[in-house]
Amino acid sequence: MRPTERLSAATTNALDMFLRGGVADLRPMPRVLIDKGPNRSVYRFTGAGDGEPVLLVPPLAVPAFCFDLRRGCSLAEHLVERGRRLYLVDYGNVRFSDRGLGLEHWINEVLPRTVRAVSRDAGGAPVHLVAWCLGGILSLLTHADQADLPIASIATVAAPIDMTAIPLVAPIKPLADLTRGWILTPVYRVLGGAPRAIVKRVFQLSAIDKVVTKPYAIVSHLDDRDFLAQIEAVDRFTDNMVAYPGRTFGQMYHRFFRSNDLSNGEVDFGGRRISLRAVKAPVLVVAGTSDSIAPQRAVRRLVDVLDNAAEVRFETAPGGHLGVLAGRRARATTWRHLDEFLDRHAPVPT
Incomplete structure (x- = not known):
C-alpha cells in the first residue's frame, strides 16, 4: 500500500473508531432458540446445513459470543458457511441466587x-x-459420566487440566497450601462467587503485555482495519465477562487449582468420582502456543489421560487464550484443525 493510501485508510479508520461507532462488524450470526431451562438457552444458527449437529460449548464466566466474536473472525460464521448444522448453548448471567451451584x-x-x-x-x-477452555473440561466430564448421551466427538480448545503448568496459579499455590485453601475461601463465600470485575481483571492480567502496548499498537496499525476491528471485538468481549457461582468457583479453586485433581484424569464431586478415562468418543485437543492461562503442557496432559478414547489428536496453534480460538491467525490454524477433525467424523452431505 502506498503512503497516500495508508494515510487515507488511517484517516477513515480513525473517523470510524472515534466518531462513527467503531470499525468492527459486531452483528451476531442469525439464530433461533430451540430449548431453554435453568442456566441454559440453546440456539440453532440459521442457514446451517443438514449434517450431524455441531454444538458450541463455552466456558463459564465468559460471554457465549466468544464463538461469534465479529464478522470475518467468527468461528460460528465459518462453520455455518461450511454447511454445518450449528448450535450454541448460552448459560446467561450468574446471579447471587446461583451461588450454591x-x-x-x-x-x-x-x-x-x-x-x-x-x-x-x-x-x-x-x-x-x-x-473452549472450561467448556472443554465440562464436556469431557459430562461424556465420561453419562455414556448414554448422544455425543459423537469432542473438540477442545485451550482446555487445561494440569494446573501446575499455569503461571498465574504458581505464585499463590504455596500460600494456598499453607493456609489449606482459606486464603480465598472467605472472599468467594461472602461475595457469592467470583464477581465479573475480578474475572475481567484476571483475563486482562493474562495478557498484560498487550494491555500495556495497546495504545501504541492502535496508532501503528491505524491503516489496518482488520487489526483494529479485532481489538474492538476483544474489548467488547472482556467488557461482558460473567461472574462465577460461589460453589463452582470454590470447587475450581480447591479441586483443580490447589489439589490439581484433574491432572490424573479424575475428580470427585461429593463421593461421586468421574474419570476422563471413561471418555470413548474421538477427541481433538488444541493448545495455544502463547497461552498463559492454558499453556501447552497444561493442555497436552489431556492426551495422557484420554487413553480409552477412540482417537486423540493433539495440535498447537498460535495465539493466547482467546486468540487461539478467535484470533485472526486462528482462521488458518485452529479452524483448519477443527475442519479436518469434523470432516473426518461428521462429513457434510454433498
Missing part, C-alpha cells in the same frame, strides 16, 4: 439437557461438541 450442575443438568435438545432438534442425530 457447583460444577456438577453443568455436568448433571445443563450439558446433558443441551445435548439431548440438540440431538432431538436434528432428528436424533449424534452431536459433535466444540468447546
Whole structure:
C-alpha cells in the first residue's frame, strides 16, 4: 500500500473508531432458540446445513459470543458457511441466587439437557461438541459420566487440566497450601462467587503485555482495519465477562487449582468420582502456543489421560487464550484443525 493510501485508510479508520461507532462488524450470526431451562438457552444458527449437529460449548464466566466474536473472525460464521448444522448453548448471567451451584450442575443438568435438545432438534442425530477452555473440561466430564448421551466427538480448545503448568496459579499455590485453601475461601463465600470485575481483571492480567502496548499498537496499525476491528471485538468481549457461582468457583479453586485433581484424569464431586478415562468418543485437543492461562503442557496432559478414547489428536496453534480460538491467525490454524477433525467424523452431505 502506498503512503497516500495508508494515510487515507488511517484517516477513515480513525473517523470510524472515534466518531462513527467503531470499525468492527459486531452483528451476531442469525439464530433461533430451540430449548431453554435453568442456566441454559440453546440456539440453532440459521442457514446451517443438514449434517450431524455441531454444538458450541463455552466456558463459564465468559460471554457465549466468544464463538461469534465479529464478522470475518467468527468461528460460528465459518462453520455455518461450511454447511454445518450449528448450535450454541448460552448459560446467561450468574446471579447471587446461583451461588450454591457447583460444577456438577453443568455436568448433571445443563450439558446433558443441551445435548439431548440438540440431538432431538436434528432428528436424533449424534452431536459433535466444540468447546473452549472450561467448556472443554465440562464436556469431557459430562461424556465420561453419562455414556448414554448422544455425543459423537469432542473438540477442545485451550482446555487445561494440569494446573501446575499455569503461571498465574504458581505464585499463590504455596500460600494456598499453607493456609489449606482459606486464603480465598472467605472472599468467594461472602461475595457469592467470583464477581465479573475480578474475572475481567484476571483475563486482562493474562495478557498484560498487550494491555500495556495497546495504545501504541492502535496508532501503528491505524491503516489496518482488520487489526483494529479485532481489538474492538476483544474489548467488547472482556467488557461482558460473567461472574462465577460461589460453589463452582470454590470447587475450581480447591479441586483443580490447589489439589490439581484433574491432572490424573479424575475428580470427585461429593463421593461421586468421574474419570476422563471413561471418555470413548474421538477427541481433538488444541493448545495455544502463547497461552498463559492454558499453556501447552497444561493442555497436552489431556492426551495422557484420554487413553480409552477412540482417537486423540493433539495440535498447537498460535495465539493466547482467546486468540487461539478467535484470533485472526486462528482462521488458518485452529479452524483448519477443527475442519479436518469434523470432516473426518461428521462429513457434510454433498
